Amino acid sequence: xxxxxxxxxxxxxxxxxxxxxxxxxxxxxxxxxxxxxxxxxxxxxxxxxxxxxxxxxxxxxxxxxxxxxxxxxxxxxxxxxxxxxxxxxxxxxxxxxxxxxxxxxxxxxxxxxxxxxxxxxxxxxxxxxxxxxxxxxxxxxxxxxxxxxxxxxxxxxxxxxxxxxxxxxxxxxxxxxxxxxxxxxxxxxxxxxxxxxxxxxxxxxxxxxxxxxxxxxxxxxxxxxxxxxxxxxxxxxxxxxxxxxxxxxxxxxxxxxxxxxxxxxxxxxxxxxxxxxxxxxxxxxxxxxxxxxxxxxxxxxxxxxxxxxxxxxxxxxxxxxxxxxxxxxxxxxxxxxxxxxxxxxxxxxxxxxxxxxxxxxxxxxxxxxxxxxxxxxxxxxxxxxxxxxxxxxxxxxxxxxxxxxxxxxxxxxxxxx
Amino acid sequence: xxxxxxxxxxxxxxxxxxxxxxxxxxxxxxxxxxxxxxxxxxxxxxxxxxxxxxxxxxxxxxxxxxxxxxxxxxxxxxxxxxxxxxxxxxxxxxxxxxxxxxxxxxxxxxxxxxxxxxxxxxxxxxxxxxxxxxxxxxxxxxxxxxxxxxxxxxxxxxxxxxxxxxxxxxxxxxxxxxxxxxxxxxxxxxxxxxxxxxxxxxxxxxxxxxxxxxxxxxxxxxxxxxxxxxxxxxxxxxxxxxxxxxxxxxxxxxxxxxxxxxxxxxxxxxxxxxxxxxxxxxxxxxxxxxxxxxxxxxxxxxxxxxxxxxxxxxxxxxxxxxxxxxxxxxxxxxxxxxxxxxxxxxxxxxxxxxxxxxxxxxxxxxxxxxxxxxxxxxxxxxxxxxxxxxxxxxxxxxxxxxxxxxxxxxxxxxxxx
Numbered sequence: 137x138x139x140x141x142x143x144x145x146x147x148x149x150x151x152x153x154x155x156x157x158x159x160x161x162x163x164x165x166x167x168x169x170x171x172x173x174x175x176x177x178x179x180x181x182x183x184x185x186x187x188x189x190x191x192x193x194x195x196x197x198x199x200x201x202x203x204x205x206x207x208x209x210x211x212x213x214x215x216x217x218x219x220x221x222x223x224x225x226x227x228x229x230x231x232x233x234x235x236x237x238x239x240x241x242x243x244x245x246x247x248x249x250x251x252x253x254x255x256x257x258x259x260x261x262x263x264x265x266x267x268x269x270x271x272x273x274x275x276x277x278x279x280x281x282x283x284x285x286x287x288x289x290x291x292x293x294x295x296x297x298x299x300x301x302x303x304x305x306x307x308x309x310x311x312x313x314x315x316x317x318x319x320x321x322x323x324x325x326x327x328x329x330x331x332x333x334x335x336x337x338x339x340x341x342x343x344x345x346x347x348x349x350x351x352x353x354x355x356x357x358x359x360x361x362x363x364x365x366x367x368x369x370x371x372x373x374x375x376x377x378x379x380x381x382x383x384x385x386x387x388x389x390x391x392x393x394x395x396x397x398x399x400x401x402x403x404x405x406x407x408x409x410x411x412x413x414x415x416x417x418x419x420x421x422x423x424x425x426x427x428x429x430x431x432x433x434x435x436x437x438x439x440x441x442x443x444x445x446x447x448x449x450x451x452x453x454x455x456x457x458x459x460x461x462x463x464x465x466x467x468x469x470x471x472x473x474x475x476x477x478x479x480x481x482x483x484x485x486x487x488x489x490x491x492x493x494x495x496x497x498x499x500x501x502x503x504x505x506x507x508x509x510x511x512x513x514x515x516x517x518x519x520x521x522x523x524x525x526x527x528x529x530x531x532x533x534x535x536x537x538x539x540x541x542x543x544x545x546x547x548x549x550x551x552x553x
Numbered sequence: 554x555x556x557x558x559x560x561x562x563x564x565x566x567x568x569x570x571x572x573x574x575x576x577x578x579x580x581x582x583x584x585x586x587x588x589x590x591x592x593x594x595x596x597x598x599x600x601x602x603x604x605x606x607x608x609x610x611x612x613x614x615x616x617x618x619x620x621x622x623x624x625x626x627x628x629x630x631x632x633x634x635x636x637x638x639x640x641x642x643x644x645x646x647x648x649x650x651x652x653x654x655x656x657x658x659x660x661x662x663x664x665x666x667x668x669x670x671x672x673x674x675x676x677x678x679x680x681x682x683x684x685x686x687x688x689x690x691x692x693x694x695x696x697x698x699x700x701x702x703x704x705x706x707x708x709x710x711x712x713x714x715x716x717x718x719x720x721x722x723x724x725x726x727x728x729x730x731x732x733x734x735x736x737x738x739x740x741x742x743x744x745x746x747x748x749x750x751x752x753x754x755x756x757x758x759x760x761x762x763x764x765x766x767x768x769x770x771x772x773x774x775x776x777x778x779x780x781x782x783x784x785x786x787x788x789x790x791x792x793x794x795x796x797x798x799x800x801x802x803x804x805x806x807x808x809x810x811x812x813x814x815x816x817x818x819x820x821x822x823x824x825x826x827x828x829x830x831x832x833x834x835x836x837x838x839x840x841x842x843x844x845x846x847x848x849x850x851x852x853x854x855x856x857x858x859x860x861x862x863x864x865x866x867x868x869x870x871x872x873x874x875x876x877x878x879x880x881x882x883x884x885x886x887x888x889x890x891x892x893x894x895x896x897x898x899x900x901x902x903x904x905x906x907x908x909x910x911x912x913x914x915x916x917x918x919x920x921x922x923x924x925x926x927x928x929x930x931x932x933x934x935x936x937x938x939x940x941x942x943x944x945x946x947x948x949x950x951x952x953x954x955x956x957x958x959x960x961x962x963x964x965x966x967x968x969x970x
Contacts, residue, residue, distance in 0.1 A: 150726045152719075177729040206722030212730040294949055302569075302851040305623030305953060309567045312594040313629040318847065336950070406826060426846035430735060434719040438854055440949060520949035525942065532711055532857060532937035533753070536722060 140239030142458060144190075145175035145182055146211040147245030147252075147274075151288030152295075152436040153447035154274050155201040155208045157244055160451025161272070162190050162198050168459055173236060173544060177210035179243075179252065183225060183553055185232050185546045192542040200537035202448065203526035205436035208539050216252045219259065226259040228551050233260070233267050235547045240268045240458040244451075246275035246286070250466060251490035257464045270454045271466035271486050274447070276433045278329040281492040282484045283468035285519055287450055288433070290443025293333030294520035295435040296322055296377075299428065300337040304344030304375045307424075311373040317364060317415050318375050319425040320345075321408035323432060325381040327495050328352050330432070333516050334377040335508035344375035347506045349407075351381030352496055355390055360411075361418050363506055368421060378407045437534055441522025442477065453481045477518030557656030559875060561607075562592035562599055563628040563691075564662030564669075568705030569712075569853040570864035571691050572618040572625045574661055577868025578689070579607050579615050585876055590653060590961060594627035596660075596669065600642060600970055602649050602963045609959040617954035619865065620943035622853035625956050633669045636676065643676040645968050650677070650684050652964045657685045657875040661868075663692035663703070667883060668907035674881045687871045688883035688903050691864070693850045695746040698909040699901045700885035702936055704867055705850070707860025710750030711937035712852040713739055713794075716845065717754040721761030721792045724841075728790040734781060734832050735792045736842040737762075738825035740849060742798040744912050745769055747849070750933050751794040752925035761792035764923045766824075768798030769913055772807055777828075778835050780923055785838060795824045854951055858939025859894065870898045894935030 144161050146154055158174070165172045174188040175181030181188075188209055190198070201208055216225050233241065243253040250271040257269035273280050278289035300320060307318045322330045328350030338344050346367040349355060367374040382390045390407035408425035415423050446469055453467035465483040472478045500512035508516070526534040561578050563571055575591070582589045591605040592598030598605075605626055607615070618625055633642050650658065660670040667688040674686035690697050695706035717737060724735045739747045745767030755761050763784040766772060784791040799807045807824035825842035832840050863886055870884035882900040889895045917929035925933070943951040 150723055180729060205719050207726030210729060211726050214730055297950060298854055299848045301950060301953065302622050302853060303847040306567055306847045306851040309624030309628050310630070312597060312627060313631055409823060424846050426848050427844045428848060429841050429843035430720040430723045431716045431843050431845060434723040436719060437715055517948060521947065522949060523945050528940055530938065531934060532939060533714060533718060536718065
């Protein structure tokens with residue numbers, strides 16, 4: 137690589153293992169004698185010149201990132217506009233890089249981040265400042281193309297499958313006189329990856345979950361109710377997994393199609409209560425519903441070991457690529473075997489990844505639309521394998537680290553965002 | 554004890570560790586050469602003569618109950634009426650006991666179960682059939698009197714504290730540009746024990762949770778909003794824990810005071826979305842909300858070791874009391890030391906427990922009404938200590954047992970319930 141420092145930034149929604157990628161970056165860079173700065177609150181910190189000197193952080197704290205959920209340096213939802221629309225932001229980034237001798241920018245995020253990194257690399261060249269940009273994959277949505285999976289997804293998948301299995305054991309115990317329909321809503325606005333992963337909770341006929349509603353399918357109340365009724369009559373209860381992104385035939389999110397709050401606004405999120413209302417109204421069954429929300433993507437206590445290893449590996453590889461002088465690439469996960477699951481990391485060009493979205497293949501959803509196929513299982517199963525619990529204190533709580541995040545003194549004027 | 558068999562029944566809402574009590578009962582009885590029958594679906598199975606012969610179950614399966622959530626024999630929500638109102642049901646129980654030579658009835662449940670066991674014991678005597686009744690404590694609500702805590706509670710408490718800590722790490726990472734208020738709704742219709750346990754997630758000033766809403770307090774929108782606003786301004790975000798039982802000044806559950814579903818009915822459960830609507834309307838902050846519902850009480854994967862040990866111990870002791878010929882008692886947990894936490898099991902008379910409810914002491918809630926006190930911490934802290942993860946399969950999922958539950962041939966005529 138060009139001499140100089142690495143700037144690492146976390147982008148978009150965080151996950152249970154994004155900090156493991158940070159640990160992979162920092163530990164590998166330290167081994168090579170490279171200093172890593174981190175941007176405070178993602179790309180905003182880079183624009184604001186709010187930088188953190190990770191070399192001031194104790195080794196044990198960096199190691200503890202491997203078992204700490206959330207984003208240790210802060211992340212943000214802030215999408216840089218196009219070069220044409222807001223060239224000033226890109227120029228500012230280069231200005232900050234220059235001021236702090238940053239020669240590699242590692243952007244840990246999803247599609248948008250890959251796009252941004254790609255653009256930053258180009259404008260650097262245009263402005264005569266050499267900076268290599270490398271994307272580090274992260275998204276619980278599992279919607280990055282090229283890579284076999286996205287770090288963060290496997291852990292949500294595991295959390296969801298376990299939660300569905302556990303809650304269903306509760307429901308089946310009580311179904312004779314209590315809840316007959318249990319509905320759990322999971323994340324996934326555009327693609328049903330997490331909902332599909334819930335399907336791993338059961339494998340034998342009659343096992344929960346019995347109904348999975350994918351955003352890939354238009355919601356049909358009649359077939360849904362018929363399936364729920366048939367399941368309750370056959371199995372005694374019915375566990376439903378619904379993706380937050382499920383829409384009705386008008387293209388309206390289920391979550392927004394139903395309830396009005398006390399102020400007359402559409403109910404704030406919640407496809408599950410809408411389905412529960414439908415079940416009560418049309419079938420009369422007792423129901424319960426759950427909406428784990430952030431719990432699912434921050435549940436480091438039950439993270440997938442496979443996911444954790446991959447999150448660390450992409451961080452580590454990103455630094456190795458940087459050291460080799462690679463530019464505009466992303467370390468992606470390549471599956472070489474399903475069973476046993478084997479994978480390796482390869483460099484893929486960012487412009488093959490940016491602005492694409494990986495949908496679930498059609499053959500992952502069963503014919504009736506309510507379950508997953510053998511092909512889906514083959515793909516999903518390895519991603520939740522292995523446990524990697526955090527250390528626990530004598531108080532019974534996981535020991536998560538909070539970094540001291542020492543600020544790098546500013547050298548530039550304030551930039552208006 | 555009188556010769557004869559033990560009948561064990563699970564009652565009411567199940568928990569992550571009620572099966573550990575079952576294991577304590579069955580393993581201890583086996584050691585003593587006593588046969589344990591279990592009632593299918595709780596007291597209903599006893600009335601219907603739907604009995605399970607646990608001696609047909611492999612030793613390893615019984616041991617596996619210690620790490621399996623839900624109710625392995627089925628439970629039910631069915632409260633026996635008073636002796637005066639429905640003497641026939643009590644007489645039927647005695648008839649079933651007689652037919653199967655059951656001389657001890659172990660009823661694993663909360664307040665109602667303690668009351669039922671008490672009554673059954675008395676009518677047996679009146680009808681000239683000697684049967685000893687022993688209550689085995691269980692309730693995630695933690696509302697049984699006399700006992701230090703109730704098996705089931707410690708595990709929900711641990712799940713809740715960990716979830717609040719994890720989700721708050723997510724929120725704090727993103728607060729600059731995303732969610733500022735995160736609301737999690739927990740169980741507890743009458744008492745705020747679980748909500749209070751969430752308070753264990755933080756201890757330093759500024760730690761989440763910042764606001765706890767207890768059912769013990771009338772909800773005041775103004776003070777709530779003021780507290781949320783002040784917290785966001787000071788800490789940057791605000792994590793709110795709300796008990797499902799919180800009511801407004803009209804005595805209406807928050808969960809029912811807000812949204813209307815598509816059919817015009819009151820929104821089905823959910824104090825959290827009502828609060829979220831309020832926050833949006835009055836403060837304009839971005840929010841997220843979670844409602845883990847059954848996930849919290851079935852989360853065996855993150856059960857408290859203390860809770861698990863106590864659940865097993867009360868099952869074991871119940872059989873020892875039975876062997877000693879004790880009647881109308883419950884093995885309760887007696888705390889002998891806070892730090893280190895020490896406890897023992899003692900026999901307490903059922904009529905001191907039945908029909909009482911343990912509320913949170915007033916001095917457990919902080920003066921402003923939104924937090925827990927040092928006294929609460931002292932009481933709650935030990936209950937979530939220790940981990941006892943279930944075994945995991947190579948598929949990355951916990952290995953939970955499903956018993957074969959061999960039926961005992963019926964000897965009596967059908968009984969109409």
